Amino acid sequence: MLSGWNALLWGKPGTGKTQLACLLAGLANLTLYTLRSEEDANTFRRNGMQSRVSELLLAQRLLGRNGSCMLLVDEGDDLLMSGTIAKNRRHQLLEDNPVPVIWTTNDVASIDAACLRRFNWLQQFEFPNPDTRIRLFTKAVRGLGITRQQIAHWAERTWLSQADIQRVASLMRSLGLKRKDAADAIEHWLDQRERAFNIESDECPGNPIGKRAGGKSQTKEAACAYRMEGEFDAGLLNLRGRDGQLQQDIDIAELMASLKQSREGRILLHGLPGTGKTALVHHLGKQLGCEVVQRLGSELLHKYVGESEQAMAQAFAEARERNAILFLDEVDSLLTDRRSHHQGWETSQVNELLQQIEHFDGMLVVASNFLDRLDTAVARRFDYQLELCPLLPAQLHGALEGCVDKATLREIGSSLPGLGAVTLGDIAVLKRRQRLQRRKLGAAEILRILKKLIAGRERGNAKPIGFLQGSSMVCQG
Structure with a gap:
């Protein structure tokens, strides 16, 4: 192999960088040697051992005589980042090495462009997409009696890495657990790991796996992955309004x-x-095999001038890099009508987001409960506008079929048409109540819960009387 050959594998921990290095060495029939880590090198240096740079140069000289070796420099940030060693020495490490080297690092932000240009191959590693997570999980738990539905449920966690999946599957085998015992143990393991990530992160929600250099969280959706109550059914989405007309x-x-x-x-x-x-957005992600990068409008709003615009740009850049669906929820807090603004920074935020939307060439979905609050320039920037309405009578009956027994459904059937606007979210509340109370709800309980949810939503959507809109005493109808 030619001298001066270097590859840089970078990305989050547990995504398979070291495994790929071993695979490449095996395919090339080369013996792979690993340079001692920075932490180990520091321990030995206190006892008079050579520096890590010297060890790398020595390894090159010794292994270069063999001609059938490859070197792995794991976590090579200390040798590649600016300011640690002289620039010419750093470039020399990447130009004159007689032994091919594979470097790994979690982040390239601290490596200057002149150094990056000297690599023959650069490869970023991300967490697996949903389909890949399902395949990895299916292979890892083969023989444990785990159902496809359970695997699909676990694979919804966007923070799962290949190492996590292999680790939990190996643990189940070492414990001798199968079927329900294994499924319960895996669920507990995943939940506890997720809680630990939340505790360690800088802000909630967060994810230490997704941190950039400097401690700031790179991804915020991972620790709060969306989980729908029950199976998604596109047939229960009402695009026809209450009159049933498309x-x-x-x-x-x-x-x-x-x-x-x-x-x-x-x-x-x-x-x-x-x-x-x-639910529709995450269904789209599953069907298309794409991650969903979800951001709430409140997450992108910051108190200092310019920070909100920076957060918006970062969200679009992350979705573009990960080839993911960008989902901006509660977007009415970001795209308020500019005619109602009293501060220049409010208009600046709307302008920035409109520009990002205009130039985004991926898949973008925004959601709002209040269409009338959005700026008038929003409509023309979207290819599709869909209004999702409360359930039609037939859809409500179908949704309840998967939630209550037949006798209860017959008992409440005559009361359903007069209930009012029932939504999928209301049905999810019924399912959660039954799951938490570990029993089926009776007809009277179901009707009482639905009526309470509908009444609360109607109060929330009530508009104040016109002449009192500017007053602190608002009377709602």
């Missing part, structure tokens, strides 16, 4: 086909809370 210019099936073909598109979802906007 009000949209595209249905879900056609939208899905369009996105699969083009791999880009901007979608505006609006409607009452609980009508399935968030």
